[in-house]
Amino acid sequence: MGVPATAVVSDGDLIARYQAGEESAAAELVRRHAAALARFLAIQGAPESELEDLVQDALFKAFRALGRFRGGASFRTWLLTIGSNLLKDRRRQWARRQVLELTPDLADPSGDPSAVAEATWTAQKLEEGIGKLARLQREVFLLRAHQGLQYPEIARALDISEGSARVHFHHAVKRLKAWIQ
Amino acid sequence: MDPVNELPDGIARALKALDARAARREAAVDPERVVQRVLARLRSEPAAPVGLPGLASWVWGVPRTLRVAAAAVLLVLAGATGLVMVRGGRAPAGAGVATLPVVVQVDSLSQAQAEAVLKAIDDVRAVNGGTPAASTVSVQDLSEQELRALLQAMQSSEGAL
Numbered sequence: 001m002g003v004p005a006t007a008v009v010s011d012g013d014l015i016a017r018y019q020a021g022e023e024s025a026a027a028e029l030v031r032r033h034a035a036a037l038a039r040f041l042a043i044q045g046a047p048e049s050e051l052e053d054l055v056q057d058a059l060f061k062a063f064r065a066l067g068r069f070r071g072g073a074s075f076r077t078w079l080l081t082i083g084s085n086l087l088k089d090r091r092r093q094w095a096r097r098q099v100l101e102l103t104p105d106l107a108d109p110s111g112d113p114s115a116v117a118e119a120t121w122t123a124q125k126l127e128e129g130i131g132k133l134a135r136l137q138r139e140v141f142l143l144r145a146h147q148g149l150q151y152p153e154i155a156r157a158l159d160i161s162e163g164s165a166r167v168h169f170h171h172a173v174k175r176l177k178a179w180i181q
Numbered sequence: 182m183d184p185v186n187e188l189p190d191g192i193a194r195a196l197k198a199l200d201a202r203a204a205r206r207e208a209a210v211d212p213e214r215v216v217q218r219v220l221a222r223l224r225s226e227p228a229a230p231v232g233l234p235g236l237a238s239w240v241w242g243v244p245r246t247l248r249v250a251a252a253a254v255l256l257v258l259a260g261a262t263g264l265v266m267v268r269g270g271r272a273p274a275g276a277g278v279a280t281l282p283v284v285v286q287v288d289s290l291s292q293a294q295a296e297a298v299l300k301a302i303d304d305v306r307a308v309n310g311g312t313p314a315a316s317t318v319s320v321q322d323l324s325e326q327e328l329r330a331l332l333q334a335m336q337s338s339e340g341a342l
Contacts, residue, residue: 023220030216038210042203052210056218063223119198126195144184145196173188180191 011075015066030059033076040080041087043146044138045127047094054090058083073157077149081157084139122180129179133172140165141172 011032017025038055046054062069062079069078130138139158143149144165151169155162185193 023223026223027216027220030219031212034210034212034215035207039200039203039207042206043199046206048206048209051206052215055210056215056222059215059219060222060226063219064228119194119201122191122195123198123202126192126199145188145192146200148184169187173192176192177189180195 012071015069015075018063019066026063029075033079034059036076037079037083040142040146041083043127043130043142044084044087045131046087046090050090050094054083054086058086061086073153077143077147077153077157080143080147081139084135084142088135125180126176129176132179133175134168136160136164137168137172137175140168141176144169 009028011029014025014029018029034055037058038051041054041058042048042051058079062075062082065082069075130141133141136158140154143154143157144151149157151162151165155165158165160168185196188196
């Protein structure tokens with residue numbers, strides 16, 4: 001009897017198989033992480049019209065940089081940090097050519113209009129606030145509050161100490177609180 | 182502990198709303214299309230050659246904390262050896278050497294030279310029964326024998342480089 005068909009292959013195994021030349025392993029890694037990466041970039045304000053390109057570029061860069069992936073953090077966490085850095089670079093380009101969001105988010109029409117308006121306003125305000133944070137504050141905040149990661153993994157992913165990660169999170173929350181109020 | 186519970190209510194609510202918006206944007210991304218595009222790029226764009234050959238790549242492979250520690254050691258070393266004043270009066274009497282003050286400028290010491298100097302000091306201390314402790318070496322504490330070894334080490338390492 002072989003391995004059950006439902007057995008989940010770890011990211012580490014897929015990476016090793018890709019590095020050994022198995023292209024399907026790369027495809028599986030993309031399938032596993034593309035959506036999470038897209039959401040992580042979207043919550044940082046990546047425009048919908050650019051999102052797929054960003055996701056594709058970040059994944060491509062990650063595969064090209066696999067030799068430097070030390071496995072301290074998970075592949076997904078590492079990928080998210082690559083995506084964040086890429087987004088930061090792209091913002092500079094967009095600032096020069098003024099990218100406009102052609103398909104603005106429409107709030108759920110089924111909800112109460114005033115609640116929807118308030119949710120839209122707070123979401124917008126938080127997105128602006130996140131954009132104003134220093135890089136490490138932003139990344140620690142999102143990895144912790146959005147991805148639910150523990151401080152040790154965040155610290156490994158960002159190459160900082162656990163204590164430093166806690167401090168960045170604390171400052172990020174303080175600044176966002178002040179910004180939203 | 183759920184990280185969201187660490188957040189003040191206002192931020193937690195805003196984050197939830199922002200995440201809902203992000204989820205709608207995420208839905209516009211087609212994972213299968215991304216798979217095809219990534220694979221196509223991996224096939225068509227050759228991997229760049231490894232950028233940091235030899236020692237440099239090894240250095241960047243070392244954990245950051247160790248790199249920082251190594252840099253700190255080198256800084257301390259450079260500071261400690263910034264200006265070594267060897268007084269002629271400390272030379273052995275009757276040794277036939279010049280007794281004028283000798284000023285040894287060592288702020289341009291290479292790493293190899295610095296290592297040779299420290300090794301020479303340690304060797305002499307070990308022979309004399311002292312405790313080799315390079316980190317606590319102060320030029321003012323050096324004996325005549327150690328000072329001579331230091332000068333010899335500097336001269337020999339200079340010749341080797």
